[in-house]
Amino acid sequence: MRPLTPPAVAAYLDGLSRLPHPVLAKIRAEGLAAGVPIVAPLTGALLHGLTRSIGAIRVLEIGTAIGYSTVWMATALPTAGLLISLERDQTRAATARRYLAEAGLDDRVNVMIGEADRYLHKLAGPFDLVFQDGDKQQYGPMLAKLAPLVRPGGLLVTDNILWDGEVVPGYTDVPHKNAADTAAIAAYNAQLAADPRFVTSWLPVGDGVALAVRTSHA
Numbered sequence: 016m017r018p019l020t021p022p023a024v025a026a027y028l029d030g031l032s033r034l035p036h037p038v039l040a041k042i043r044a045e046g047l048a049a050g051v052p053i054v055a056p057l058t059g060a061l062l063h064g065l066t067r068s069i070g071a072i073r074v075l076e077i078g079t080a081i082g083y084s085t086v087w088m089a090t091a092l093p094t095a096g097l098l099i100s101l102e103r104d105q106t107r108a109a110t111a112r113r114y115l116a117e118a119g120l121d122d123r124v125n126v127m128i129g130e131a132d133r134y135l136h137k138l139a140g141p142f143d144l145v146f147q148d149g150d151k152q153q154y155g156p157m158l159a160k161l162a163p164l165v166r167p168g169g170l171l172v173t174d175n176i177l178w179d180g181e182v183v184p185g186y187t188d189v190p191h192k193n194a195a196d197t198a199a200i201a202a203y204n205a206q207l208a209a210d211p212r213f214v215t216s217w218l219p220v221g222d223g224v225a226l227a228v229r230t231s232h233a
């Protein structure tokens with residue numbers, strides 16, 4: 016595997032990130048030890064900065080896992096804010112709830128257990144920021160449901176859009192990712208890039224982040 020960012024550079028940049036809450040170090044340690052996929056610290060810091068700088072009050076997350084990205088965003092919300100996070104794995108969701116309570120953020124975060132699809136048509140928008148980090152093969156199909164939930168001027172942020180570089184044909188000599196996931200992410204990137212409702216910045220942060228600004232009500 017060819018890393019997207021040289022490891023020494025990534026470690027240097029990670030070292031510069033200040034954690035908005037110490038519980039983040041614990042969650043990351045547990046995630047790494049248990050093999051739970053969580054965002055890179057740089058991506059977490061980006062999510063925090065975006066949430067805070069747009070003055071987000073309502074945030075939706077697809078894929079809580081054990082609450083790492085959730086805590087990065089929730090610490091940027093005002094006490095009256097609301098973050099709804101959807102997670103289909105009951106054990107992970109319970110761990111996330113425990114960490115959110117420990118961080119004193121459970122007043123503004125609602126971790127809902129189940130398939131995101133089951134909830135999306137019931138959720139009332141608009142959201143200031145939607146973070147997509149769930150099943151990679153659902154990125155494309157879910158865009159039709161998520162786009163209308165983002166307010167004009169709001170953000171749809173998607174993680175793993177580079178997938179260790181494997182979405183780039185020929186980047187990796189021996190691909191190690193699930194080929195169906197790789198194809199789904201590549202198709203989603205093309206779909207989002209062509210979507211007239213968004214202007215998207217493609218950032219090589221962590222595993223690649225798409226920062227899509229909703230431009231209209233259309």
Ligand SMILES: C[S@@+](CC[C@H](N)C(=O)[O-])C[C@H]1O[C@@H](n2cnc3c(N)ncnc32)[C@H](O)[C@@H]1O
Pocket residue numbers: 052053054077078079080081082083084085101102103104107129130131132148149150153
């Ligand atoms: C990459 S992890 C999320 C990591 C988390 N956002 C973080 O950075 O801390 C993806 C999570 O999404 C969950 N997931 C995937 N597809 C889902 C779906 N359709 N509905 C609900 N949860 C889903 C998985 O169970 C997994 O825990």
